[in-house]
Amino acid sequence: MIRIPPYLQKGDTIGLVCPAGFMPVERVSECIRVINEDWGFTTKVGSSVGRQYHYFSGTDEERLEDFQLMLDDDNVKAILCARGGYGISRIIDKTDFTRFKENPKWIIGFSDVTVLHSHIYRNYYVSTLHAPMANAFNEDGFKNEYVQSLRHALEGKKIKYQVKKHEFNKKGEGIGELIGGNLALLAHLVGTDSDLKTKGRILFIEDVGEYLYNVDRMLYQLKRSGKLDKLAGLIVGGFTDMKDTERPFGQNVHEIIRDAVAEYDYPVCFDFPVSHEKENYALKIGVGYKLKVGKNKVTLEE
Amino acid sequence: MERKTFIQSSVATLTASYLPSIPRLHDGEGETLFVSPPALKLGDVIGITSPAGYIINQEIQSAVKKMESWGYKIKIGETIDKRDFTFGGTDEERAKDFQQMLDDPKIKAIMCARGGYGAVRIIDKLNWEKFKVKPKWIIGFSDVTVFHSHLNRNFGIASIHSKMCNSFPDDWTTAEPVQIETIESIQLALSGIKMKYNAVPNSQNKPGVADGILIGGNLKMLETLSATKSDINTAGKILFVEDTGEYMYNIDRMFWHLKRTGKLSQLKGLIVGGFKIKVDEDADDFGRTLQDVVLEKIKAFRYPVCFDFPVGHQKNNYALKCGVKHRLNVAANEVNLKEV
Numbered sequence: 001m002i003r004i005p006p007y008l009q010k011g012d013t014i015g016l017v018c019p020a021g022f023m024p025v026e027r028v029s030e031c032i033r034v035i036n037e038d039w040g041f042t043t044k045v046g047s048s049v050g051r052q053y054h055y056f057s058g059t060d061e062e063r064l065e066d067f068q069l070m071l072d073d074d075n076v077k078a079i080l081c082a083r084g085g086y087g088i089s090r091i092i093d094k095t096d097f098t099r100f101k102e103n104p105k106w107i108i109g110f111s112d113v114t115v116l117h118s119h120i121y122r123n124y125y126v127s128t129l130h131a132p133m134a135n136a137f138n139e140d141g142f143k144n145e146y147v148q149s150l151r152h153a154l155e156g157k158k159i160k161y162q163v164k165k166h167e168f169n170k171k172g173e174g175i176g177e178l179i180g181g182n183l184a185l186l187a188h189l190v191g192t193d194s195d196l197k198t199k200g201r202i203l204f205i206e207d208v209g210e211y212l213y214n215v216d217r218m219l220y221q222l223k224r225s226g227k228l229d230k231l232a233g234l235i236v237g238g239f240t241d242m243k244d245t246e247r248p249f250g251q252n253v254h255e256i257i258r259d260a261v262a263e264y265d266y267p268v269c270f271d272f273p274v275s276h277e278k279e280n281y282a283l284k285i286g287v288g289y290k291l292k293v294g295k296n297k298v299t300l301e302e
Numbered sequence: 303m304e305r306k307t308f309i310q311s312s313v314a315t316l317t318a319s320y321l322p323s324i325p326r327l328h329d330g331e332g333e334t335l336f337v338s339p340p341a342l343k344l345g346d347v348i349g350i351t352s353p354a355g356y357i358i359n360q361e362i363q364s365a366v367k368k369m370e371s372w373g374y375k376i377k378i379g380e381t382i383d384k385r386d387f388t389f390g391g392t393d394e395e396r397a398k399d400f401q402q403m404l405d406d407p408k409i410k411a412i413m414c415a416r417g418g419y420g421a422v423r424i425i426d427k428l429n430w431e432k433f434k435v436k437p438k439w440i441i442g443f444s445d446v447t448v449f450h451s452h453l454n455r456n457f458g459i460a461s462i463h464s465k466m467c468n469s470f471p472d473d474w475t476t477a478e479p480v481q482i483e484t485i486e487s488i489q490l491a492l493s494g495i496k497m498k499y500n501a502v503p504n505s506q507n508k509p510g511v512a513d514g515i516l517i518g519g520n521l522k523m524l525e526t527l528s529a530t531k532s533d534i535n536t537a538g539k540i541l542f543v544e545d546t547g548e549y550m551y552n553i554d555r556m557f558w559h560l561k562r563t564g565k566l567s568q569l570k571g572l573i574v575g576g577f578k579i580k581v582d583e584d585a586d587d588f589g590r591t592l593q594d595v596v597l598e599k600i601k602a603f604r605y606p607v608c609f610d611f612p613v614g615h616q617k618n619n620y621a622l623k624c625g626v627k628h629r630l631n632v633a634a635n636e637v638n639l640k641e642v
Contacts, residue, residue: 054587054588054589055551055582055588086552086555090554093562188525188559191533192562195529221422221526221529224422224527224530225530226529247387247388247418250386250389251387
């Protein structure tokens with residue numbers, strides 16, 4: 001069985017770190033305020049928040065040190081990655097998960113944080129949280145159901161989401177551990193020590209700003225590396241800001257994904273609210289879920 | 303007779319069942335037998351096909367005329383002039399055309415008309431049985447890396463990484479000398495001449511001498527083939543990589559991928575070709591050069607490394623024989639690669 005880190009109690013500490021791209025501290029302040037004042041937790045703000053080394057939120061050593069400190073601090077019950085960007089691939093193999101293994105805590109984020117989700121699921125079999133990050137709290141975002149879903153997940157409320165149908169959905173019911181994240185990162189991790197095992201699992205994917213041909217190519221990679229044929233179900237999240245080449249690809253992203261899995265008979269749903277946009281429900285990686293794709297609605301529940 | 307010469311000259315008469323009994327050219331893992339398709343003779347036929355992006359007949363005419371002037375006959379495949387959006391025909395049409403070229407005993411080499419995207423969509427539809435028994439040269443780069451890698455992994459059959467039809471200039475009188483020379487290098491490679499290349503020394507090269515089978519291609523393609531049945535096997539080999547149109551962060555990520563999949567640890571040598579790096583729109587400064595990005599991944603290894611090798615999405619893109627043994631020599635004042 002997957003290990004579930006303890007859910008958070010009032011007053012518990014959430015550590016904030018930037019393991020990848022630079023984020024100005026003022027973009028994190030609303031997130032800190034809401035967690036402290038509205039959610040009743042306390043925050044510990046890491047030294048990588050607001051720090052900058054070129055593109056990154058500090059050098060590899062600085063980002064690693066901050067993340068490691070949060071992993072090893074027993075008072076920190078959850079680590080919220082303030083933003084993604086790029087950079088976790090540079091520190092993942094230097095991170096020491098020994099303490100974390102003994103004292104699991106929630107690791108939260110998406111996009112580049114997919115590397116952490118995959119790596120921890122594959123190597124330590126501890127649940128993590130694919131969820132909105134600091135920026136989602138800004139401009140009143142903290143009030144929406146997606147940021148709220150992160151709070152509910154941390155408090156241990158059982159997750160059940162219901163979403164609208166999509167014309168390409170494939171009906172059916174699948175039960176399995178939920179895994180997934182950003183498609184480009186999942187493809188990048190294939191063949192590494194952080195690679196996902198997908199057999200019998202429900203896989204979710206999302207991406208942003210990719211060329212259509214590249215989405216197609218990544219799906220071919222997953223397919224040809226045997227990651228799509230034995231799923232319990234597939235959840236297609238948001239594929240936003242897709243780009244096309246001068247010579248059009250000739251299919252939209254939904255058609256590309258539909259065709260890539262046409263030969264399999266597991267349930268598939270499209271436009272699930274997991275994405276780089278506002279629509280981004282908290283999902284517990286590694287936890288058993290039931291995906292039900294019906295004629296009129298889709299449900300995903302723990 | 304030298305082992306390799308024996309293997310090469312025997313290729314035409316080999317059948318699959320004889321393969322285990324002949325002397326083996328070992329790669330790093332001692333598994334794969336590498337063979338080169340027969341060199342082309344005057345009058346031999348080169349087939350032109352589009353396994354990826356679409357191209358019109360007019361755009362390949364310069365290549366047709368040039369290759370005819372080398373003394374070869376040209377067979378133009380059905381995918382030339384065909385179009386399915388970005389592709390040179392549907393998957394079925396592209397696979398069928400390529401299959402015909404693979405199976406036609408008269409065709410001694412298959413020149414991919416251009417790259418783009420699409421080889422990975424047809425690779426698993428192809429039947430390689432005839433090709434394995436009577437290998438022929440497959441020519442191209444960029445998306446064609448799928449074929450080089452697939453041949454390397456599965457059959458140990460050599461192929462040519464080079465410019466394609468869309469790089470042949472319409473007007474040879476205004477072409478730069480390097481354009482002409484790199485295109486002529488395709489003919490040299492096909493004719494069986496042992497190849498030799500020089501590169502301009504880069505101050506960040508790591509010196510040394512290495513002997514090994516040459517493999518490689520487009521870095522992005524190599525990443526997307528990872529853990530598939532076309533995944534490249536790099537142990538004991540000299541690896542070359544090139545790429546175009548990628549952001550520096552992505553190039554960094556791809557080199558991490560090579561490292562984390564164990565593809566850099568057992569190399570004999572590393573050749574870094576041309577990298578056309580996309581400038582970040584929002585002036586995100588990555589803070590590292592290409593040399594930094596490469597060298598930090600291989601700090602622990604002692605093999606020679608050279609930068610600025612003339613291979614890539616650029617005019618300076620010489621024909622390289624993948625799956626053939628080469629010697630890489632990286633010194634302070636000279637860099638060369640030669641077929642041995």
